[in-house]
Structures are given as structure tokens and as C-alpha cells.
Amino acid sequence: MPSKRNILSTIPNARGNTAKQQNLPPQTNQTVFKTPEQKPPPSEIASKASFEAPAPLRYKPFISKNTNINPEALVYGSPQYYLYRADSLQKTYSRKIYYDNLQTIIDQISATPDDKLNPAVNTDNWYAAIDFNIRKPHFIILHHTGQNSVEQTLFTFSFRKKLESSAHYVVSRDGAVYQMLNDYVRSYHAGAGKWGNISDMNSCSLGIEIDNNGEKDLFTSAQINALIKLLTYLKEKYSIPTGNIIGHSDFAPMRKNDPSVLFPWSRLALAGFGYWYDINNLKEPPPDFNPLLALRVIGYDISVPEYAIIGFKRHFIQNNESKTLSDYEKKIIYNIMLKYE
Numbered sequence: 591m592p593s594k595r596n597i598l599s600t601i602p603n604a605r606g607n608t609a610k611q612q613n614l615p616p617q618t619n620q621t622v623f624k625t626p627e628q629k630p631p632p633s634e635i636a637s638k639a640s641f642e643a644p645a646p647l648r649y650k651p652f653i654s655k656n657t658n659i660n661p662e663a664l665v666y667g668s669p670q671y672y673l674y675r676a677d678s679l680q681k682t683y684s685r686k687i688y689y690d691n692l693q694t695i696i697d698q699i700s701a702t703p704d705d706k707l708n709p710a711v712n713t714d715n716w717y718a719a720i721d722f723n724i725r726k727p728h729f730i731i732l733h734h735t736g737q738n739s740v741e742q743t744l745f746t747f748s749f750r751k752k753l754e755s756s757a758h759y760v761v762s763r764d765g766a767v768y769q770m771l772n773d774y775v776r777s778y779h780a781g782a783g784k785w786g787n788i789s790d791m792n793s794c795s796l797g798i799e800i801d802n803n804g805e806k807d808l809f810t811s812a813q814i815n816a817l818i819k820l821l822t823y824l825k826e827k828y829s830i831p832t833g834n835i836i837g838h839s840d841f842a843p844m845r846k847n848d849p850s851v852l853f854p855w856s857r858l859a860l861a862g863f864g865y866w867y868d869i870n871n872l873k874e875p876p877p878d879f880n881p882l883l884a885l886r887v888i889g890y891d892i893s894v895p896e897y898a899i900i901g902f903k904r905h906f907i908q909n910n911e912s913k914t915l916s917d918y919e920k921k922i923i924y925n926i927m928l929k930y931e
């Protein structure tokens with residue numbers, strides 16, 4: 591193993607000469623300019639220091655805004671009941687687990703190569719590349735909560751469950767947006783499924799839960815306006831392609847039907863989030879058009895064709911649950927496929 595040496599003494603100058611070379615005795619009758627002492631820029635010093643001694647996490651305790659709740663008067667299952675319980679969990683437990691998980695992530699991403707963990711690399715061959723940042727979300731998956739109030743969802747995502755579930759954001763009926771996870775962490779919202787060739791959707795997406803019980807519950811206009819405001823920010827910040835904003839049911843039609851068929855996808859598409867078809871300009875597909883392959887181009891998993899059709903219909907037809915496609919629906923698929931190509 592090479593011994594440690596002071597790399598600063600051999601930092602090259604603009605001509606590629608090292609400091610040591612520049613310190614050679616000057617030639618006689620030559621004008622000599624003193625080279626200023628070479629110090630690393632302050633940013634280098636700072637990052638070196640923080641690498642050796644990582645700063646502690648900035649822990650922010652939870653402060654409840656709902657101090658006027660009387661726990662004695664709470665009706666089981668009411669929004670106030672769930673709000674009280676969610677606040678109690680946040681104060682005593684959830685934030686601690688959140689920061690413990692963050693610390694685990696920091697430890698994981700700070701680990702240097704180790705051939706015990708990865709036998710393909712040699713521990714001694716650790717050269718830090720210096721140009722990097724954190725991976726960004728590239729998809730947004732929309733859900734309905736299937737619960738009766740936003741407070742119930744805040745409570746559900748605040749405690750440890752057998753079946754882990756979470757989301758980055760929850761949008762309430764009155765348009766309030768709750769953030770529950772930082773955009774850069776992997777949330778458990780999408781589960782098993784496939785879109786294009788992506789099966790681990792949690793690793794590359796943000797999950798947005800929309801407070802709606804999923805039955806005949808209408809999405810409110812305050813809620814959709816708030817959702818559009820949130821999507822506007824996220825799409826631009828992470829350069830998320832228009833077609834990468836989809837529903838849970840598009841990704842996992844076999845298991846999930848959210849957001850429900852009442853979700854206003856066409857309105858969202860009009861605002862630039864997800865695609866919708868040109869209702870007044872539907873062209874006849876070519877004679878060799880294969881609607882199933884077209885669904886595959888859009889992103890649907892066609893390994894079980896009827897589920898690809900069901901997923902498509904929930905999103906784009908919305909009032910027809912049959913597993914076959916009419917000529918009109920084939921025209922819609924053709925129209926949408928051209929947007930995804």
C-alpha cells in the first residue's frame with residue numbers, strides 16, 4: 591500500500607509543473623517571480639473537514655399546532671381523533687425514526703468501497719471522483735388514499751406498520767398539502783408493478799396521495815388546484831417528462847385502481863401533467879396497428895393483456911370496465927401512443 595504523502599506539495603500549476611519543480615534553484619540572469627504559497631481553496635478545506643467529521647443531523651422536533659384538542663371529547667375515527675393521534679406520534683416517535691433512518695442513509699452513502707461488501711472491487715482502489723450530486727426522482731405516481739380523511743392518512747404514515755407504506759406528499763380535500771418525506775428519499779408507495787421497463791418504481795419516483803376514499807368521492811377543485819401547483823414545482827425542479835406523471839393503477843393495474851375513475855386526468859394533461867388524447871383529431875390507425883403493442887409503447891405491462899387494457903381504460907376511458915377494445919378506443923390508444931414515441 592503506498593504511504594501517505596502530501597499531495598498539496600505536488601499540485602500542478604497552470605503549465606502542469608508541480609510546486610516542487612517550481613522550487614528548483616533559479617537559473618542565473620533570469621528574473622524570478624515568487625510563486626505564492628499554494629493553498630487549497632476554502633471549499634476544499636471545508637469539504638475535507640466535513641468528510642472527516644460529519645456534521646450532526648439538524649433535528650427538528652415536532653411542534654403541534656393543534657393545542658386546542660380535548661382528548662376526552664374525541665369521537666373514535668373522526669378527523670380530530672386522527673389528528674390528535676398523528677400529532678402525538680409525531681411528537682414522541684415518528685420524527686425520531688425519520689432522523690434515525692436518515693442517519694442510516696448517511697452512513698450508507700458515506701461508506702467507502704469494501705471488498706467484503708462488494709467482492710468485485712479492491713478496497714485499495716478507492717479514488718474519490720469529485721463530480722456528483724444526489725439522484726433525482728424521474729416519475730410522479732398519483733394515488734388516492736382510500737381513507738376517510740387526510741388526518742387518517744397523516745396518522746397511517748406516522749406509525750410503523752407490518753405492511754410498510756408512505757408517500758412524499760398528501761393533498762387534502764381543502765387544498766392543504768402535507769409533505770411527509772423529503773423528495774430525495776425512497777418512499778414505499780408504488781410496490782410491485784411495471785411501467786416500460788421500470789419495476790422498482792419507488793427508486794425513481796415521488797408518490798403523491800390525494801385524500802379521497804376511492805368510491806364515489808369526487809376530487810375537489812381546491813384539491814386539484816393544489817395538486818397542479820405542487821406538480822408545477824416538482825416537474826420543473828426535477829425535469830420530469832410530461833408522460834412520466836401517471837397513476838398507481840397504470841403501474842400496477844392488477845393490484846391497484848387508484849386514483850379512481852373520477853380523477854380529472856384530462857384537466858391535468860391540459861396543465862401539462864400526463865398525456866391526454868386529441869378528442870377532435872382522432873385518426874384511423876394504420877391497418878397493421880397492434881393496440882396491445884401500442885399500450886406497451888405507452889408504458890403498460892402487457893404480460894397479462896387484459897390488465898393492460900383495464901389500466902388503460904381506468905385512466906383514459908373512465909366509464910367502461912370491459913376487457914375488450916372498441917374501434918374508438920383503439921383510435922385513442924393510437925393517438926396517445928404517438929405522444930409517447
Ligand SMILES: [Zn+2]
Pocket residue numbers: 732733734779838846848
Ligand atoms: Zn396507490
